[in-house]
Amino acid sequence: MVATIINANDTTMKTRISLNILLSAAGVALFLSWYLPVNHGYWSVLDSAIFHFFNHGLGESRAYVWFLAITNNRAFDACSLLAMGCLMLSFWRKADDAGRRRIVIIGLTMLLAAVVINQLAQHLMPVKRASPTLYFTDIYRVKDLLHIPTKDASKDSFPGDHGMMLLIFAGFMWRYFGTKAFVISLIIVVVFAFPRLMIGAHWFTDIAVGSLTAVLIGLPWVLMTPLSDKVIHLFDRYLPPVKKQKINN
Template structure:
């Protein structure tokens, strides 16, 4: 591995640790606390003030809407799959499998290594309005007993980074839009704090993912899957 690439990995790791400890070490989480509480109360009041916003957060936090996020990610990968020749299509599938394995590993490590168990804002205050109470007809995820780091946001960030690594900047930009559309409703409804996503999820990605995407590891996993899984058009790509 080149020295400049190693330096970049270490800088990204340092940024991840600094981000996490800027939240973890200060009393009451330092400057993150007013951001977290301010955003939560702003959106919680909006739920009462606006019937349209109430329906919006209810629908976007329904389990079926999670399927829409998977559909959007799948459609983006499908676009690149359709542009490729048959061996290339197989490789796109292996990239997807590698991404899923990476997401599972980082999520497990993030949940087990980080010494934090934090309830969502909807369970942290007495004067909270719950969407499920105002709109019981639509099942919603509006609370979590352990919201840090945000696993949903982490998966979307990992997807965006894989898009950048293997499909370029335009794919990365589209993936970031998908991240915003599907991660922010969790914060708006009170199932996650702002810092669950923009400190917890992001810090895990900054520390763990560079060792996968900026080293030969991801390519080696893709090539091994390509070589070992059954099917036509097997190949080993050493790029």
């Protein structure tokens, strides 16, 4: 019986490693499909078409200008954190004390993984390019149409770090909270990553290639190996327990 369980575990681990290698290869292939062609091939055509589609509307609708200005303000980034926090809070409220502690620790592990993957991606991807608002001429820029703080440009937009963080969040939700949480987190990804494309602070491929490549290569080795569980165990072991204060009547 024990031998059967061990063999089953070995088979599962080998399957996961094979899948990790496959996902990493897919990430490399995705990046090379963009990086190797002259001027990025068909990706460049798609990037340009998406940017000009959304940029054209800035000259036609004042409400649209305000919408992009607001959704790309730094305060809106806090809304993305709030949305992610509310999703995790929905699970935290249903859990007992041990479960709540575990959810907090999963959040810390997710943050650590996001920082490490983001830093590796920023340093290992041999790309540096400006956002479309700094690349194209004769275009509309929100900062010229409305004089309020907003992010409509970036001198180094690849890979999209904002999109990368959101995708890592989605991966952790899938691994530890299930399919329903994953679907909701994907909605959060779209809602909070898409405004960056619409305003021109990022190219489409900054996220669809850059962010996704980093996540495909890095995240499976965190979530589909014992690594994330071991980090959670270490946090659980060494972080001090929360002491409850007794209330005297």
